[in-house]
Amino acid sequence: MQTPASAPPPAWDVVIVGGALSGSATAFLLKRRNPRLKILIIERSAEFKRRVGEATVEISTYFLTRVLGLTEHLHEKHLAKQGLRFWFQNAATKTLEDCSETGPAFNPRLGSFQVDRAVLDEKILANALALGVELRRPVQVKDIVLDEAGVQTVTWSDDDGREGIEHARWVVDASGLNALLARKNGWHRTNTEHPIAACWSRWSGVKNWDSLELAQKFPNWARRTKSFRYTATNHLTGLGWWAWVIPLKGGDVSIGVVFDQRIADLPEGPSLPVRLREMLTSHPVGAEILADATWHERDVHFRRNLSYRSTVFAGKGFALVGDAAGFMDPFYSPGMDWITYTTNATAALIDDCLRGKPSAPRIARHNERFTTSYDRWFRAIYKDKYFYMADQELMTLAMRLDLNLYYLGVVTQPYKFGPSALERPSFASRESKLPGRFITLYNRRLAAIARDRLRRGAWGRTNAHHHTMLSFFLDRWLPLRVVGNLASYLSLELREGWRTWFRAPAPFAELPPHATRTRPRAIAPSLPREAPAHH
Numbered sequence: 001m002q003t004p005a006s007a008p009p010p011a012w013d014v015v016i017v018g019g020a021l022s023g024s025a026t027a028f029l030l031k032r033r034n035p036r037l038k039i040l041i042i043e044r045s046a047e048f049k050r051r052v053g054e055a056t057v058e059i060s061t062y063f064l065t066r067v068l069g070l071t072e073h074l075h076e077k078h079l080a081k082q083g084l085r086f087w088f089q090n091a092a093t094k095t096l097e098d099c100s101e102t103g104p105a106f107n108p109r110l111g112s113f114q115v116d117r118a119v120l121d122e123k124i125l126a127n128a129l130a131l132g133v134e135l136r137r138p139v140q141v142k143d144i145v146l147d148e149a150g151v152q153t154v155t156w157s158d159d160d161g162r163e164g165i166e167h168a169r170w171v172v173d174a175s176g177l178n179a180l181l182a183r184k185n186g187w188h189r190t191n192t193e194h195p196i197a198a199c200w201s202r203w204s205g206v207k208n209w210d211s212l213e214l215a216q217k218f219p220n221w222a223r224r225t226k227s228f229r230y231t232a233t234n235h236l237t238g239l240g241w242w243a244w245v246i247p248l249k250g251g252d253v254s255i256g257v258v259f260d261q262r263i264a265d266l267p268e269g270p271s272l273p274v275r276l277r278e279m280l281t282s283h284p285v286g287a288e289i290l291a292d293a294t295w296h297e298r299d300v301h302f303r304r305n306l307s308y309r310s311t312v313f314a315g316k317g318f319a320l321v322g323d324a325a326g327f328m329d330p331f332y333s334p335g336m337d338w339i340t341y342t343t344n345a346t347a348a349l350i351d352d353c354l355r356g357k358p359s360a361p362r363i364a365r366h367n368e369r370f371t372t373s374y375d376r377w378f379r380a381i382y383k384d385k386y387f388y389m390a391d392q393e394l395m396t397l398a399m400r401l402d403l404n405l406y407y408l409g410v411v412t413q414p415y416k417f418g419p420s421a422l423e424r425p426s427f428a429s430r431e432s433k434l435p436g437r438f439i440t441l442y443n444r445r446l447a448a449i450a451r452d453r454l455r456r457g458a459w460g461r462t463n464a465h466h467h468t469m470l471s472f473f474l475d476r477w478l479p480l481r482v483v484g485n486l487a488s489y490l491s492l493e494l495r496e497g498w499r500t501w502f503r504a505p506a507p508f509a510e511l512p513p514h515a516t517r518t519r520p521r522a523i524a525p526s527l528p529r530e531a532p533a534h535h
């Protein structure tokens with residue numbers, strides 16, 4: 001639809017589809033840049049329900065606190081998070097105490113939070129409305145018609161059968177997994193290199209990791225760390241899968257598993273929650289902390305093929321933010337970091353374009369940056385990681401390197417350059433390019449070493465009785481720690497890596513059935529080329 005020269009300007013400067021974290025944050029950022037903008041959010045739900053995306057990390061914490069101004073809210077309504085903790089297992093681990101553990105020795109120095117998204121997202125939406133953003137809710141967007149040369153048209157309907165049309169100079173797709181624009185326009189691509197699935201629920205009656213009960217039962221285990229284990233994101237791991245345990249304010253605990261569909265699956269069982277419980281309690285730590293726990297009946301979810309991205313992130317008059325633009329993997333909780341970058345960059349892009357700055361080069365740079373960021377980020381951190389993330393030695397080394405390099409190349413940026421650094425996504429900026437290359441290299445190598453260990457029956461040797469307590473600081477010694485980690489990595493290459501220097505990693509079909517008792521299913525020999533749509 002072309003706007004005739006005499007037509008009145010559209011009623012809205014920006015219409016945002018979806019009012020959860022990424023939609024309301026974009027509205028808030030735009031209003032703060034230019035209070036005169038007329039912005040409408042259209043949100044389908046009458047109220048937000050709990051959803052995954054419950055752990056923040058350093059970048060998303062910076063965004064929520066220093067940019068969105070939610071420091072008090074986060075401290076009042078959510079929990080201060082105490083880093084990441086990993087629990088490993090093998091045939092020798094009979095109890096929680098036997099399991100190898102990797103995690104912080106002390107409470108981490110950089111803050112982060114365990115959040116209830118139903119509460120957090122309402123707060124961000126309310127803050128956007130307080131700046132003058134308008135809201136239609138509960139109203140579902142049925143269609144978005146783009147017109148790069150003129151006015152964007154958004155069609156909606158509500159539960160009472162009312163229908164309406166909105167016209168705007170810009171439309172922002174923040175519809176999450178629905179990814180309205182990417183799906184409609186054929187930009188949506190499932191990441192077939194990374195076929196992961198997840199199953200999760202919120203639970204009651206989960207044992208507190210720092211309880212007197214567990215301290216009396218396992219005194220040596222309790223003495224091992226000075227940090228709170230309860231408010232960490234605790235990870236249970238098994239070959240091809242991991243599970244998160246995230247406490248929420250008020251006592252409920254979010255627990256779910258994520259697995260690489262090439263390697264693992266939920267065990268057989270009569271129902272989804274029973275299968276989820278079965279997988280979790282196959283791990284000695286899960287068996288201990290879930291002994292008296294129950295899942296919330298109406299809050300059990302399953303989703304396949306989690307990883308995808310859009311091939312287009314913005315054009316003249318439209319942009320995609322948060323999950324509507326792409327999603328990689330929940331491991332290390334990058335979702336809200338991605339939201340941080342997509343919303344900040346999108347608000348800057350739209351504001352610049354509405355102020356009459358040349359749009360074509362800005363849009364081209366935006367698309368180039370996010371395409372590069374997603375692809376490098378995925379290759380660096382996630383590609384084939386499920387082969388080694390449950391091997392204590394390999395994962396502990398990776399975690400040291402990943403975290404220190406994430407600090408060095410990514411987390412330092414907003415502290416050095418301020419919030420404008422959040423407009424340049426991870427691994428696409430100059431500062432994060434080199435760390436990204438190095439992470440990609442060792443991630444590929446660790447996956448190859450893990451596959452070789454599986455072939456030789458040497459995988460997971462250190463998964464029992466190895467305890468690594470780590471410290472992570474953003475201080476001047478960070479580069480030195482990276483050098484130390486690099487030395488550990490080179491030593492691994494010399495001791496063992498040489499076996500795979502000149503040989504391709506074993507194909508899945510050649511990997512023998514492995515000794516771990518948690519591996520739920522034989523390794524699949526091949527992958528479907530295009531994974532089926534989400535369930």
Ligand SMILES: Cc1cc2nc3c(=O)[nH]c(=O)nc-3n(C[C@H](O)[C@H](O)[C@H](O)COP(=O)(O)OP(=O)(O)OC[C@H]3O[C@@H](n4cnc5c(N)ncnc54)[C@H](O)[C@@H]3O)c2cc1C
Nearest residue numbers: 018020022044052053055141175176322323330333335336
């Ligand atoms: C298993 C799993 C675990 C995760 N764990 C973490 C984690 O620990 N930390 C982290 O940072 N991230 C995590 N993530 C990612 C995180 O959940 C998402 O990145 C985040 O919730 C996306 O927020 P969003 O606002 O983009 O989309 P959503 O939260 O999905 O919001 C989209 C909104 O759009 C609305 N909407 C949709 N369609 C329409 C329509 N047609 N009309 C009107 N409104 C519409 C919806 O009602 C919804 O409110 C996880 C993801 C998964 C799958």
